[in-house]
Amino acid sequence: MQVHSYLFFEGRCEEAIDFYEKTLGARRGMLMRYGESPEQCPDGMLPPGSDNKIMHGEFFIGESMVMASDGMVSGKPKFDGFSLSVDFTEVGAAEKAFHALAEGGAVNMPLGETFFAKTFGMVKDRFGMNWMVIVPKEMPKG
Incomplete structure (x- = not known):
């Protein structure tokens, strides 16, 4: 069994991954944008223009994987x-x-x-x- 952190950056996911690449030497893994999803999100779930936002992403710090998403729920990560x-x-x-x-x-x-x-x-x-x-x-x- 493994436990992974999953972080929701509320629209700033790609910026965060770029930042962790620079500051911690993180390595980018799999990345899927909302517009690449094989299934459409339910109407009204995402703000207009969210196709290029990250639905699911992974990055590695050392040997540890961290999963991340734009989330797009509240607009402010907490x-x-x-x-x-x-x-x-x-x-x-x-x-x-x-x-x-x-x-x-x-x-x-x-x-x-x-x-x-x-x-x-x-x-x-x-x-x-x-x-x-x-x-x-x-x-x-x-």
Whole structure:
């Protein structure tokens, strides 16, 4: 069994995937636009001109797949109550990603050393997505 995150960007999905490619080295996977769907959406479900918006997409951060869509429900993404956590092995790489994610967003907890991490911080990106960036410390076992 696997669990995958599925993010709804309310009309900004392609922009978000482009951003994650630049900031986190994400790799684009499968992408289907509403206009490419083998079945039409029910009348009134999508705003006019949505044919080029993303119905379903995938991108990979490291080996992890994240699924995404434009969603087109409320017009404003809301990612409250959870964060995606991305692990790094080098502090410099974590700092670079953290600052890139924070551009146009907000730092919730600045990067810094903790008892469990060489560096750890929390940031909300320009799309409202919450991220935790960490370089974990080797923790004693048992």
